[in-house]
Amino acid sequence: MRTSRSVVIGVDSSTQSTKAVAVDAETGELLAVGRAPHTVTGTGGARESDPEEWWTALVTAVRAAVRDAGVPAGSVTGIAVAGQQHGLVALGADGRPLRPALLWNDTRSAPQAAALAAGLGGPKSWLERTGSVPVASMTAAKWQWLREHEPAHAAAATGVRLPHDYLTERLTGHAVTDPGDASGTCWYGTGGAGADTSVGTDETTGADAPKAAHDRTGTHDRTGTDTPTATYDRTGTYDRTGTHVPTATYDPAGSYDPAGSYDPAILDVLGLDPALLPIVAPTGATHVGTLTATAAEALGLPRTVVVAAGTGDNMAAAVGLGLGGAGLLDHPVVSLGTSGTAFAATRARPAHPGLAGFAATDGTYLPLGCTLNCTLAVDRFAALLGLDREDAAPGGDVVVLPYLDGERTPDLPHAAGLVTGIRHTTDPRAILGAAYEGAAFTVLRALDELLAACGLDLTDSAVRDRPLRLIGGGARGRVWTDTVRRLSGRPLVVPAAEELVALGAAALAGGAVTGDDPVALATAWGTGEGALLPPLPRATETWDRIAGVLTAASPSLLR
Numbered sequence: 349m350r351t352s353r354s355v356v357i358g359v360d361s362s363t364q365s366t367k368a369v370a371v372d373a374e375t376g377e378l379l380a381v382g383r384a385p386h387t388v389t390g391t392g393g394a395r396e397s398d399p400e401e402w403w404t405a406l407v408t409a410v411r412a413a414v415r416d417a418g419v420p421a422g423s424v425t426g427i428a429v430a431g432q433q434h435g436l437v438a439l440g441a442d443g444r445p446l447r448p449a450l451l452w453n454d455t456r457s458a459p460q461a462a463a464l465a466a467g468l469g470g471p472k473s474w475l476e477r478t479g480s481v482p483v484a485s486m487t488a489a490k491w492q493w494l495r496e497h498e499p500a501h502a503a504a505a506t507g508v509r510l511p512h513d514y515l516t517e518r519l520t521g522h523a524v525t526d527p528g529d530a531s532g533t534c535w536y537g538t539g540g541a542g543a544d545t546s547v548g549t550d551e552t553t554g555a556d557a558p559k560a561a562h563d564r565t566g567t568h569d570r571t572g573t574d575t576p577t578a579t580y581d582r583t584g585t586y587d588r589t590g591t592h593v594p595t596a597t598y599d600p601a602g603s604y605d606p607a608g609s610y611d612p613a614i615l616d617v618l619g620l621d622p623a624l625l626p627i628v629a630p631t632g633a634t635h636v637g638t639l640t641a642t643a644a645e646a647l648g649l650p651r652t653v654v655v656a657a658g659t660g661d662n663m664a665a666a667v668g669l670g671l672g673g674a675g676l677l678d679h680p681v682v683s684l685g686t687s688g689t690a691f692a693a694t695r696a697r698p699a700h701p702g703l704a705g706f707a708a709t710d711g712t713y714l715p716l717g718c719t720l721n722c723t724l725a726v727d728r729f730a731a732l733l734g735l736d737r738e739d740a741a742p743g744g745d746v747v748v749l750p751y752l753d754g755e756r757t758p759d760l761p762h763a764a765g766l767v768t769g770i771r772h773t774t775d776p777r778a779i780l781g782a783a784y785e786g787a788a789f790t791v792l793r794a795l796d797e798l799l800a801a802c803g804l805d806l807t808d809s810a811v812r813d814r815p816l817r818l819i820g821g822g823a824r825g826r827v828w829t830d831t832v833r834r835l836s837g838r839p840l841v842v843p844a845a846e847e848l849v850a851l852g853a854a855a856l857a858g859g860a861v862t863g864d865d866p867v868a869l870a871t872a873w874g875t876g877e878g879a880l881l882p883p884l885p886r887a888t889e890t891w892d893r894i895a896g897v898l899t900a901a902s903p904s905l906l907r
Contacts, residue, residue: 376873479705684822717794
């Protein structure tokens with residue numbers, strides 16, 4: 349047993365479970381993974397979880413990871429949490445949740461989202477302010493739903509948190525978030541993101557992308573010690589030079605005012621007191637404190653363990669893939685999980701109503717297209733048909749739009765699943781294959797919109813043939829990878845690492861401990877490396893058939 353090794357913990361608190369990885373901070377070696385499940389409840393559009401269960405799962409998973417890694421607790425030097433985005437956690441006077449969290453895929457807030465989008469100057473104004481137009485998944489819409497349907501809970505709230513914010517606060521006692529996860533609320537303005545000073549690589553040319561100046565207003569007290577009661581002077585300046593200082597600390601009792609921060613006009617519309625919101629740290633790798641005595645006892649770790657600000661799950665996955673200012677820029681990624689997501693790290697700030705204009709956690713942008721129905725919806729079709737998920741055939745004339753939970757992209761919150769083209773002779777395996785195709789089409793369509801919004805020419809072979817990194821649980825399935833290859837016509841890179849969100853969080857923890865850029869650290873660890881699968885001829889006939897059904901059905905059948 350190496351007692352001298354420094355171990356960092358990365359936590360992925362997702363919709364269904366918590367995963368915690370123990371990683372050698374120097375080499376990136378994955379030492380162990382701990383897991384614990386979550387419970388999701390709700391019908392008729394409701395999706396809720398008890399945040400206390402997230403904390404219990406985090407404790408269980410971290411303890412298991414440290415135990416199975418075979419390292420002493422004293423070797424753990426840092427921890428960071430990446431969490432499912434958008435969820436609304438309303439805290440009471442005791443700092444505990446007033447009610448179960450409203451999750452990202454809770455669609456009851458669709459009417460509130462539509463009303464918000466129509467106000468404040470309309471969708472164009474929202475895009476300019478936040479990079480996103482409110483949809484049911486966004487936190488702002490969920491807060492409005494709470495105000496309208498449970499006004500007593502909204503009035504009693506003494507704090508409003510995202511899932512990862514809540515867990516970081518349980519670790520440190522400090523209310524803090526990062527620009528990445530905050531940018532998914534629709535009350536955070538992303539105008540100051542995207543101008544970091546690190547050098548990224550344009551994969552088309554191989555050249556270094558130009559550096560950009562980045563200066564944010566606020567002060568950052570770099571004392572080298574964890575001082576929870578220190579003040580945070582917002583009147584000074586924090587100059588992000590691109591160089592991380594290993595001894596830097598963050599004074600959470602004060603406030604930090606980045607150039608991209610909470611939008612006061614939006615908060616007024618929402619009736620949301622900014623005092624209820626967490627401070628926004630400069631990056632997800634910012635050292636925001638150490639473990640409280642209670643957290644240290646629960647985890648079985650020393651109080652000296654450094655806690656990073658952490659981020660949202662999509663931002664952490666980008667770090668784990670080496671995407672960002674110190675890594676790959678304008679490189680497409682599709683994640684196949686409960687939701688399907690398409691994203692890329694970029695210096696552009698696209699404003700497109702079908703995209704979420706997120707900030708990355710390192711100062712660049714992370715525009716993202718998200719679909720609600722992906723692996724879980726396809727698995728439901730497999731169960732209905734009595735088939736194994738891998739027992740599928742191409743859909744042929746069958747088209748399935750598997751929008752079982754409504755849909756976010758395209759914005760069809762009240763949609764149900766649609767199946768067409770079935771005949772007496774239809775093979776059930778073709779119906780399952782069509783469900784795969786419908787889900788893959790939906791997320792790949794979002795990817796095309798994203799790349800075009802970033803100013804990339806989809807007819808340019810250098811863009812069209814750029815490898816697509818495929819991640820998430822679906823990336824491990826043969827039918828999923830074959831379907832994505834057929835419908836995209838792109839070569840695929842399937843990273844060997846399975847827990848990219850947790851590994852990205854581990855890199856954030858490593859950055860908080862050492863001062864290294866987390867994207868550069870993850871790149872050095874090789875967490876985004878994997879086998880290259882050659883492209884298949886693009887199934888344009890299948891693509892056009894699905895697109896035609898979606899267009900024809902949207903005005904009536906899917907609303």
